[in-house]
Amino acid sequence: MEPLIQLIDVRKKFGGQEVLKGVNLAIYEGKTTVIVGESGKGKSLVLKHILGLIKPDSGKVLVFGKDMNKIGSKELKDIRSHFGVLFQNAALFDSMTVFDNVALPLRERTNASEEEIKIIVNEKLNLMDIEYSNEKYPAQLSGGMRKRVGLARALVLNPKIVFFDEPTTGLDVAKSNEIYRVFHRTQTKLAYTAVIVSHDVPKIFKLADYVALIHEGIIQDCLTPEDFQTSENPAIRDFVEETMGLIYESEHVEG
Amino acid sequence: MILRQRPRGVIIIVMKLLEKLGELSLYYINQIGRMGIFLVLVCINIVKPPYYKISYVTKQIYLIGSLSIFVIVFTGVFTGMVLGLQGYNTLSKFGSEGFLGSAVALSLIRELGPVLTALMVTGRAGSAICAEIGIMRNSEQIDALECMAIDPHNYIMAPKFIAAIISMPLLTAIFDVVGIFGGYLIGVVQLGANEGAYFHSMYKNVEYNDVSMGFIKSLCFGLLVVWICSAKGYFVHLERKGGFGAEGVSRATTSAVVVSSVAVLVFDYFITSVLL
Ligand SMILES: Nc1ncnc2c1ncn2[C@@H]1O[C@H](COP(=O)(O)OP(=O)(O)OP(=O)(O)O)[C@@H](O)[C@H]1O
Ligand SMILES: [Mg+2]
Numbered sequence: 001m002e003p004l005i006q007l008i009d010v011r012k013k014f015g016g017q018e019v020l021k022g023v024n025l026a027i028y029e030g031k032t033t034v035i036v037g038e039s040g041k042g043k044s045l046v047l048k049h050i051l052g053l054i055k056p057d058s059g060k061v062l063v064f065g066k067d068m069n070k071i072g073s074k075e076l077k078d079i080r081s082h083f084g085v086l087f088q089n090a091a092l093f094d095s096m097t098v099f100d101n102v103a104l105p106l107r108e109r110t111n112a113s114e115e116e117i118k119i120i121v122n123e124k125l126n127l128m129d130i131e132y133s134n135e136k137y138p139a140q141l142s143g144g145m146r147k148r149v150g151l152a153r154a155l156v157l158n159p160k161i162v163f164f165d166e167p168t169t170g171l172d173v174a175k176s177n178e179i180y181r182v183f184h185r186t187q188t189k190l191a192y193t194a195v196i197v198s199h200d201v202p203k204i205f206k207l208a209d210y211v212a213l214i215h216e217g218i219i220q221d222c223l224t225p226e227d228f229q230t231s232e233n234p235a236i237r238d239f240v241e242e243t244m245g246l247i248y249e250s251e252h253v254e255g
Numbered sequence: 256m257i258l259r260q261r262p263r264g265v266i267i268i269v270m271k272l273l274e275k276l277g278e279l280s281l282y283y284i285n286q287i288g289r290m291g292i293f294l295v296l297v298c299i300n301i302v303k304p305p306y307y308k309i310s311y312v313t314k315q316i317y318l319i320g321s322l323s324i325f326v327i328v329f330t331g332v333f334t335g336m337v338l339g340l341q342g343y344n345t346l347s348k349f350g351s352e353g354f355l356g357s358a359v360a361l362s363l364i365r366e367l368g369p370v371l372t373a374l375m376v377t378g379r380a381g382s383a384i385c386a387e388i389g390i391m392r393n394s395e396q397i398d399a400l401e402c403m404a405i406d407p408h409n410y411i412m413a414p415k416f417i418a419a420i421i422s423m424p425l426l427t428a429i430f431d432v433v434g435i436f437g438g439y440l441i442g443v444v445q446l447g448a449n450e451g452a453y454f455h456s457m458y459k460n461v462e463y464n465d466v467s468m469g470f471i472k473s474l475c476f477g478l479l480v481v482w483i484c485s486a487k488g489y490f491v492h493l494e495r496k497g498g499f500g501a502e503g504v505s506r507a508t509t510s511a512v513v514v515s516s517v518a519v520l521v522f523d524y525f526i527t528s529v530l531l
Pocket of ligand 2 (some may be wrong): 043044045088165
């Protein structure tokens with residue numbers, strides 16, 4: 001199957017620091033790909049390359065088979081109109097209320113009437129378990145609430161591809177489980193392609209079709225969660241051991 | 256040995272200087288280039304669909320125009336008053352107080368009205384525009400807009416540009432009228448110049464050319480101010496000394512106000528010399 005998104009030998013340097021040293025990654029339609037890795041190793045950076053916000057020093061980023069850095073602004077806009085993005089810091093519009101934040105894509109990109117907008121926005125906000133906060137400003141929300149408003153905004157247009165940068169960081173366990181359930185439900189309903197950056201190992205594996213580990217500036221491997229947990233790749237083994245305890249090692253030794 | 260080393264040291268210093276100079280020129284050429292592209296993109300977005308909502312434009316007219324009225328009236332009155340005072344004292348030396356009206360009106364309509372209005376709007380609205388956009392850039396809100404396939408040139412910039420271009424001539428007109436009234440207050444009411452002469456000389460000497468010059472100037476200044484201020488905010492992350500965080504925005508805002516004020520005065524000269 002032809003991948004929907006493909007990164008080919010993407011390299012990126014900041015000053016003397018070479019963060020991405022030849023990233024190769026394929027993301028398939030309708031699947032959930034989870035990117036894991038230590039903090040500060042370039043997970044968000046990979047997302048920003050896919051979104052076309054950062055140009056690679058060398059290498060290619062293909063989305064729908066088109067090179068994100070060679071296409072014109074109109075085509076880029078067309079591609080991005082299929083995106084739903086949650087930034088790591090949520091990037092809410094801080095001088096707009098919660099309601100207006102979520103309503104903005106509808107107001108700018110569709111011809112929906114204010115009544116329709118109201119219904120859709122409230123539905124999405126309820127989905128994310130946010131109530132009584134429509135008239136609040138982002139600065140008046142808790143960190144976890146900001147994340148959830150960001151999620152509601154990302155999902156409001158029912159995008160084809162969603163990018164979530166740490167969707168559940170800063171949420172309590174019950175809330176993050178609820179968010180995962182929402183993802184599962186919406187994904188089965190809308191069959192979107194998802195790229196999720198997360199530290200929530202191993203819980204996130206339940207949601208993942210593929211797991212990719214970024215380490216030493218490259219994607220070590222992109223495998224199904226089962227294969228990932230039993231991979232022979234030393235970096236992946238270390239990561240699995242560190243994040244999931246020693247059980248897996250003993251299993252590995254026995255197996 | 257020592258003799259040989261000395262020229263080498265000098266060469267190194269010269270090389271360093273040249274390097275710095277080259278780096279600086281590249282930076283400024285780059286900046287001019289991206290500001291030019293920015294202006295073109297905004298203009299394209301103003302005239303071509305998809306159109307921004309009218310309510311965005313009216314909101315910006317309120318922020319840039321309406322909220323500036325008070326400052327403009329205040330500065331306008333005092334400018335007119337000082338013109339009345341100075342003009343009366345100078346003209347009365349030649350016994351030609353009768354020309355006070357035209358002196359006040361001409362200097363206001365041709366020069367002081369557009370220039371001072373532009374400077375006040377820069378200080379009041381230009382700085383606000385730059386800071387607002389700069390903060391949006393630094394907190395990834397502009398990236399978020401782009402990822403939603405909403406063009407910031409269309410959504411943020413176009414309404415501000417239109418609002419500035421509409422507001423500036425109107426504010427200038429208010430400034431002129433209020434200034435003429437200020438000159439009247441001092442020249443006629445306080446110092447006792449002839450009231451009929453004040454208005455008659457104005458009526459006789461102010462021509463259509465003068466008014467249109469003031470109008471063209473105010474249009475140009477409106478565009479200049481909103482262009483420089485919004486581009487400074489939009490490109491805050493590319494500032495040479497680092498455009499990070501609160502300090503980056505504050506530095507960009509300061510430089511936006513300084514650059515637009517200087518640009519207004521420089522362009523005032525050039526527009527005048529072309530139109531005269
Ligand atoms: N604009 C930039 N300028 C300079 N360095 C950058 C920039 N963006 C990212 N980096 C560097 O790239 C590296 C990777 O950053 P990134 O944000 O992708 O990390 P991450 O894997 O998402 O970490 P976390 O899990 O903490 O979010 C970091 O070392 C960071 O300092
Ligand atoms: Mg990150």
